[in-house]
Amino acid sequence: METLLAIVIGILYAAGVYLLLRRSIVKLILGILFFSHATNLLILVAGGLVKAQPQFAGDASLTINSTDPLPQALILTAIVIGFGITAFALALMYRFYKSTGTEDLDELKEGEHK
Amino acid sequence: MQGILSYLILLLITAFLAPVIINRAGKAASWLLGSVSVAGFFYLLRFAAATARGNTLSMTLEWLPQLHLNFTLYLDGLSLFFALLVTGMGAMVLVFAGKYMQPYPQKDRFFLLILLFEFAMLALVLSGNLFTLFIFWELTSVSSFLLVGFSHEKPEARNAALQALLITVAGGLAMMAGFIMLGQIAGTLEINELLKSGELVRSHPHYSPALILILAGAFTKSAQFPFHFWLPGAMQAPSPVSAYLHSATMVKAGIYLLMRLSPVMGGTPEWKYILTITGAITMILGGYFAYSQTDFKKVLAYTTISALGILVLMLGIDTNISIKAAVIFMLVHALYKGALFMIAGLIDKSAGTRDLRKLGGLFHVMPEASVAAVISLLSMAGLPPMIGFIGKELIYEAKIGLPEIGNWLMVAGVLTNVIMVAISFALIFHLFGGKLRYAGRVPTRPAFALWIGPAILAGTSLLIGLFPSRVANLLLRPAITFIRPSIDTLSLALWHGFNEVLLMSLATIGAGITLYLLYRKVNPVLTNFNNEVITFRFANAFNRTMDLFLKLTKKKTSLIQSGYQRYYLMAIFIMTSVLAWYQIFYTWQGNGINTGPVPAIFELLIAALIVSAAVVAVAVKSRVLAILSMGAAGYGIGMLFLIYGAIDVAITMLLAETLVLVLFMVVVFHLPKFTNFSGRGSRIRDAVIAIFTGSFMTGLVLKAGQMDPAGRVSAFYTENALPLAHGKNVVNVILVDFRALDTLGEITVLVIAAIGVAALLKLKSKKGSAA
Numbered sequence: 001m002e003t004l005l006a007i008v009i010g011i012l013y014a015a016g017v018y019l020l021l022r023r024s025i026v027k028l029i030l031g032i033l034f035f036s037h038a039t040n041l042l043i044l045v046a047g048g049l050v051k052a053q054p055q056f057a058g059d060a061s062l063t064i065n066s067t068d069p070l071p072q073a074l075i076l077t078a079i080v081i082g083f084g085i086t087a088f089a090l091a092l093m094y095r096f097y098k099s100t101g102t103e104d105l106d107e108l109k110e111g112e113h114k
Numbered sequence: 115m116q117g118i119l120s121y122l123i124l125l126l127i128t129a130f131l132a133p134v135i136i137n138r139a140g141k142a143a144s145w146l147l148g149s150v151s152v153a154g155f156f157y158l159l160r161f162a163a164a165t166a167r168g169n170t171l172s173m174t175l176e177w178l179p180q181l182h183l184n185f186t187l188y189l190d191g192l193s194l195f196f197a198l199l200v201t202g203m204g205a206m207v208l209v210f211a212g213k214y215m216q217p218y219p220q221k222d223r224f225f226l227l228i229l230l231f232e233f234a235m236l237a238l239v240l241s242g243n244l245f246t247l248f249i250f251w252e253l254t255s256v257s258s259f260l261l262v263g264f265s266h267e268k269p270e271a272r273n274a275a276l277q278a279l280l281i282t283v284a285g286g287l288a289m290m291a292g293f294i295m296l297g298q299i300a301g302t303l304e305i306n307e308l309l310k311s312g313e314l315v316r317s318h319p320h321y322s323p324a325l326i327l328i329l330a331g332a333f334t335k336s337a338q339f340p341f342h343f344w345l346p347g348a349m350q351a352p353s354p355v356s357a358y359l360h361s362a363t364m365v366k367a368g369i370y371l372l373m374r375l376s377p378v379m380g381g382t383p384e385w386k387y388i389l390t391i392t393g394a395i396t397m398i399l400g401g402y403f404a405y406s407q408t409d410f411k412k413v414l415a416y417t418t419i420s421a422l423g424i425l426v427l428m429l430g431i432d433t434n435i436s437i438k439a440a441v442i443f444m445l446v447h448a449l450y451k452g453a454l455f456m457i458a459g460l461i462d463k464s465a466g467t468r469d470l471r472k473l474g475g476l477f478h479v480m481p482e483a484s485v486a487a488v489i490s491l492l493s494m495a496g497l498p499p500m501i502g503f504i505g506k507e508l509i510y511e512a513k514i515g516l517p518e519i520g521n522w523l524m525v526a527g528v529l530t531n532v533i534m535v536a537i538s539f540a541l542i543f544h545l546f547g548g549k550l551r552y553a554g555r556v557p558t559r560p561a562f563a564l565w566i567g568p569a570i571l572a573g574t575s576l577l578i579g580l581f582p583s584r585v586a587n588l589l590l591r592p593a594i595t596f597i598r599p600s601i602d603t604l605s606l607a608l609w610h611g612f613n614e615v616l617l618m619s620l621a622t623i624g625a626g627i628t629l630y631l632l633y634r635k636v637n638p639v640l641t642n643f644n645n646e647v648i649t650f651r652f653a654n655a656f657n658r659t660m661d662l663f664l665k666l667t668k669k670k671t672s673l674i675q676s677g678y679q680r681y682y683l684m685a686i687f688i689m690t691s692v693l694a695w696y697q698i699f700y701t702w703q704g705n706g707i708n709t710g711p712v713p714a715i716f717e718l719l720i721a722a723l724i725v726s727a728a729v730v731a732v733a734v735k736s737r738v739l740a741i742l743s744m745g746a747a748g749y750g751i752g753m754l755f756l757i758y759g760a761i762d763v764a765i766t767m768l769l770a771e772t773l774v775l776v777l778f779m780v781v782v783f784h785l786p787k788f789t790n791f792s793g794r795g796s797r798i799r800d801a802v803i804a805i806f807t808g809s810f811m812t813g814l815v816l817k818a819g820q821m822d823p824a825g826r827v828s829a830f831y832t833e834n835a836l837p838l839a840h841g842k843n844v845v846n847v848i849l850v851d852f853r854a855l856d857t858l859g860e861i862t863v864l865v866i867a868a869i870g871v872a873a874l875l876k877l878k879s880k881k882g883s884a885a
Binding site: 011 | 678679680683684687711744751760763789803807811812818845871
């Protein structure tokens with residue numbers, strides 16, 4: 001399963017990179033989202049995969065075969081931050097289109113010379 | 115020696131007070147400033163008796179002794195000779211400039227700069243440590259830059275200033291490298307210690323590179339071929355600057371350095387050949403161009419180049435007699451050239467032009483200045499009874515004694531002197547003698563302050579020529595002895611007896627007069643020839659090289675800094691992947707990959723869902739489908755979290771994903787449909803980069819699988835969640851208790867993002883934009 005997930009992560013990153021390299025700002029944001037998906041999964045896998053109950057303290061029967069709480073805490077933070085970034089990027093995209101009339105990122109370069 | 119340090123500090127303070135003095139003290143100001151230099155001159159003169167006995171003085175202030183960096187002042191016969199030159203000339207020039215600069219705006223700034231130069235130059239010749247010397251060397255370059263570009267509203271002046279700065283500073287940098295090498299070889303940068311380690315330095319394998327680097331500094335500063343061209347350009351500076359920096363002192367800094375290092379590095383075949391050949395070329399080239407100029411100041415500039423060539427040549431010949439000739443010619447040249455440059459400025463001021471073709475008979479308007487000019491020009495021509503005659507005789511004597519290439523040098527030397535005689539006569543008779551001629555306005559009688567300096571210098575030329583022995587013993591011999599300790603006597607006289615040298619002098623004068631008679635005819639021809647045939651200009655070539663350099667860097671910059679975001683991203687992805695792949699391979703442990711259990715069928719299905727979602731998102735043309743498949747991938751990952759015991763994470767993930775989907779959909783409906791911006795080629799290229807980066811991430815995950823996943827930190831949280839934080843859900847406890855501050859930071863980020871979103875959405879588009 002680890003190998004399989006490693007490949008899935010690789011594909012998600014590849015999709016993210018490909019989308020980030022597009023000129024369309026919509027695709028760029030999609031790329032960012034794929035990046036954050038892949039990263040969340042990466043943290044989970046890197047923390048060790050245990051198919052088990054969630055971690056509850058004080059429950060002696062569960063402590064032996066339970067998941068690592070730390071990566072989960074990290075992913076939670078990452079998801080929330082990622083959501084914030086996405087919301088901001090979407091607003092930026094909207095404003096970009098409203099100001100330039102295009103979704104082509106290359107227009108930004110021309111814009112700076114004007 | 116403390117006294118000298120105090121004087122240097124006084125000079126520096128005076129420099130910064132100069133603007134105030136100039137603005138407050140009126141006409142007396144320049145006399146006041148000049149008197150500071152005069153005081154310095156006489157104060158330094160008091161040391162002459164001591165240095166004449168062979169004593170040296172030095173004083174060290176430790177700065178960074180671990181790196182041999184000290185601030186050392188060192189005074190011997192040679193430094194004293196130059197120091198007197200700097201202060202003496204300084205006094206004349208300051209008085210001259212007081213009158214000359216009167217109509218200029220910002221003349222207060224001029225005096226600050228020229229005094230700053232005087233300070234730097236004096237400190238340079240008194241430096242006892244090569245790095246102290248280097249610092250002041252560069253300071254003279256900087257003040258020269260500011261003074262050449264003093265009329266900064268003229269583009270030619272700015273260009274000339276920049277050119278002079280670039281050349282001298284480039285040379286200075288090379289010289290610094292040479293100093294470092296020299297310091298490595300000898301183990302010291304202190305001049306008095308270096309003087310003792312000549313043997314060691316000359317036999318060291320790094321001697322030649324060190325020599326070449328140091329010579330680069332000396333040659334650029336002293337305007338030797340092929341770096342000579344900045345000096346005529348520097349004539350854009352006001353006349354006092356030309357008289358002081360670009361003839362009498364700063365351009366002699368290179369010569370000073372050569373003299374200073376001659377006991378350490380001199381005498382080898384490399385030294386002799388490089389110096390002799392460079393000096394000879396510079397000498398003859400300067401002479402030729404001087405003869406074919408029509409601007410008085412340009413004539414003087416090229417004769418200066420020629421004289422600097424003679425000095426380098428003399429040091430290169432490196433015999434007792436040539437060293438003597440070099441030191442004496444130094445003095446000769448400083449005296450006559452300083453005077454002549456001031457007279458050039460004075461004529462410019464009085465007649466409004468310096469064009470030799472338009473002027474004549476100036477004796478009738480400016481008798482005092484003309485007498486001074488004639489004496490100086492006779493000294494330049496090397497005629498008795500001026501000191502120039504003694505200098506020239508010695509130079510001839512030095513060349514006669516040479517084997518091998520001596521004959522060629524002799525020819526070149528005689529030719530140069532013939533030109534000097536011709537130019538001197540041409541200037542004497544055409545400029546000052548004959549009937550008064552002028553262009554435009556009638557020349558006016560120059561003020562006392564303008565002609566007194568040249569007159570004193572000319573008088574000195576004459577007096578030392580008539581009574582050379584006192585100066586020889588007090589100043590010249592000590593200077594020579596420190597260059598070449600084996601010389602302990604120096605007898606100078608106008609009359610050497612009837613010998614080979616005198617014959618050559620007579621021949622030179624004869625030929626010179628002939629050339630002078632031809633001057634009126636030949637000069638226009640040569641001027642045309644220079645303008646029409648010799649189209650190559652060093653200064654222009656230099657400018658073109660600089661332009662080319664700028665173009666190249668611009669191209670390079672636009673190549674690296676494309677301004678397109680995807681190229682920056684591409685560079686980051688490629689570099690990161692390559693380096694990380696290397697690292698993964700390098701640290702790969704042999705014990706294989708933790709493949710984990712065989713995935714169950716529903717796990718396989720989820721994986722397939724995620725992968726196909728990714729592929730669809732990349733390939734599809736519809737925006738809605740792309741966004742939906744992004745969401746599908748997110749939900750798939752959420753399910754994986756669920757399977758692996760991360761319930762909180764799964765819930766958050768599903769919620770966040772849903773929100774993002776809704777937001778994205780709302781926004782994307784305001785946007786146009788996907789357009790295909792990129793071509794097939796760039797898509798394939800991007801795909802390759804993407805697969806390469808993705809595969810590196812796979813490698814990274816597999817690499818992470820080799821590590822021990824059981825973290826010690828997690829154990830701490832699990833054990834202490836209940837007793838310390840009174841919570842059972844360990845993940846929640848970590849977020850809201852153990853790492854509460856981090857969570858606070860996270861919330862802050864969200865708040866900032868929310869403010870940003872609000873600002874972006876409320877922002878009104880500017881008028882005229884496409885909104």
